[in-house]
Amino acid sequence: MARVTLQTIADRVGVSRATVSYAFSRPDQLSEGLRQRIMEVADELGYAGPNPTARSLRLGRAGALGLIFTETLAYAFADPYSIGFLQGLATAAEDAGVGLLILPIPHGDRRSETVRDAVVDSFCVMSLADGHPALAEVFARKLPVVVVDEPYVPGHPFLGIDEPAAAATAARHVLRLGHRRVGVAMVGLHEDGYTGWASQERQQSAVYEAMRRRRGGYQQACEEAGIDWSGVPFYEVARNSREAGRKAGHALLGRDPRPTAILTNTDVLALGILDAAADLGLEVPRELSVVGFSDSAAEEAGLTTIRQAKQEMGETAGRLLLSGTAAEPERLIFPYELIVRASTAPPPQT
């Protein structure tokens, strides 16, 4: 049994293909009787409705927004920050009545045609490593693109926060509380899966721009406060998980002298640090201050953090792409805010 198309129905009813098309897309162009006849036959033949692909081709619109983020999708969905952004993006897509096409990108050096073959009208790219091949593939499509967080590509719409300033704000908060022995735990600097102490060189060669700049903010704030950055223990983890944070926490808190404050890259990591502190019987914030980032999982744990309007960012990204206005602003920098909760306090009076 061959596929049922408009033509099949047209032949059966004895009308032209155009008539059948009208029956579906513009019923007012037909007599009611014929329309019903056509619908009956369509039903009888098991017609699945006008083929969306053909329709898409003819109309020149895909009805979908492409989203590209993070190497492994399963990780992306595990990150509260991504999820928040996704919520915003989904809201915009929902309002515009378009779908959200989430694209897996080639992992390692496996080639993939997903970006090339994605049936979308525009792309949103989030948190890609510097020079990731997927970015070039996206730009090659010559569709509207907005990049979120990283990497910033001059001449293309970008959306993010002032990373160094936000990070510096977080750092200054604990420094002003009087902390001098600061430790740092970060995730998402490299893609090599390394977990352990990060040398200065490693820190500076991070392939994720936003994280690299965030780190720069920490360093600057420390140096402003007269702290020698090379003496600041810096632990890098490969995955953004509570477990990884705990590991970093144990490493950092195992040092002598022990840091009295730990700065982190993400809330999830910070939660792990809290776990490590609990393991060691350290009282937070009396004996240890911890700062998160993004305010994505911080509230319940009473974590001091930097709040980013992730949902709003997602919504804005979506609207930008779906509004159809070609004249997008170059660079949209969103506000951030230091949220002080119960995980930070002045250092102990030893």
Added chain:
Amino acid sequence: MARVTLQTIADRVGVSRATVSYAFSRPDQLSEGLRQRIMEVADELGYAGPNPTARSLRLGRAGALGLIFTETLAYAFADPYSIGFLQGLATAAEDAGVGLLILPIPHGDRRSETVRDAVVDSFCVMSLADGHPALAEVFARKLPVVVVDEPYVPGHPFLGIDEPAAAATAARHVLRLGHRRVGVAMVGLHEDGYTGWASQERQQSAVYEAMRRRRGGYQQACEEAGIDWSGVPFYEVARNSREAGRKAGHALLGRDPRPTAILTNTDVLALGILDAAADLGLEVPRELSVVGFSDSAAEEAGLTTIRQAKQEMGETAGRLLLSGTAAEPERLIFPYELIVRASTAPPPQT
């Protein structure tokens, strides 16, 4: 400036359209020189590569899996259970190199063509209310479909757990611990936004099948234990949030006599109940036992819950749809498991 297509390039180079197509899709069919020439001209003209829609039409495959879940997408992304499922589904999509098209469905009586126009090869439908119009729209597309959790449609692949049995297991756990004064808090029974005590009638007329059956499991277990169900306080909330759970908690714990055990529908709700208990200075589990559902947010809080293999379910759903084997099993029932943690204990010895 008109659009650049294969033809534009062909004309410019002075070859046939087919040749240009081969240059992109099968370079071995051409002399290296000509291929390079074509690529150069393509670059020069700013060609964006073979149009994916046209390609899709010709090849008869969309390269995407459609996902439909929950009325409001932003809510869906807020639910840890959905997220877990999504992770699994994404993994399968990733392995198969296809995209995941998340479709907003019409909310209220707003009409929408998203399902009709979705460029996908198959659909995964998750947690839709009985008789939701989107379901009919999906089936009308005559593509492979798998329904997850609800609603079960005879004759179509289905994937879920034995809801009544799982719920009964949760209930029996607290009943065997000796609890007699049980309260229930559930979300996702209706779509009318109601929050408050639910009459028997309201309970039974729930439009979400899985939740309805889950409730049935609670009732059955209670009745087996000789508890009169009509005396069991049942609080219904409209949103699956910790805040809503807290509200339900206050309502249930404000009753006299106070329940010694509360069964819930989701982990998130259970966390809210714990919040309420904390508000009232009740010690868990000594004075109150709480049971969650899904093991999606339970571990850190030490919550007793029913574990569902959500990620595995997502992956299975994806593989089923992407494997191309038409002969799908009718009904795939996944195992569940009671995970006893620190939120349940025998009732106080009043």
Added chain:
DNA sequence: GACTCCTCCTTAATCAATTAAGACCTTAAT
């Protein structure tokens, strides 16, 4: 009766590719 105006339907161009089959030319083998 001639004209206009609708209503309803058809014609045919268009969207942008893919690909089997065939044509043409060169080279090699018999």
Added chain:
DNA sequence: ATTAAGGTCTTAATTGATTAAGGAGGAGTC
């Protein structure tokens, strides 16, 4: 010299729709 075999490229059919423009017929108007 003839035939076969390759290598390159073209022809043309195909994928499944949408829609502007036009034609046929009937109704209404002067």
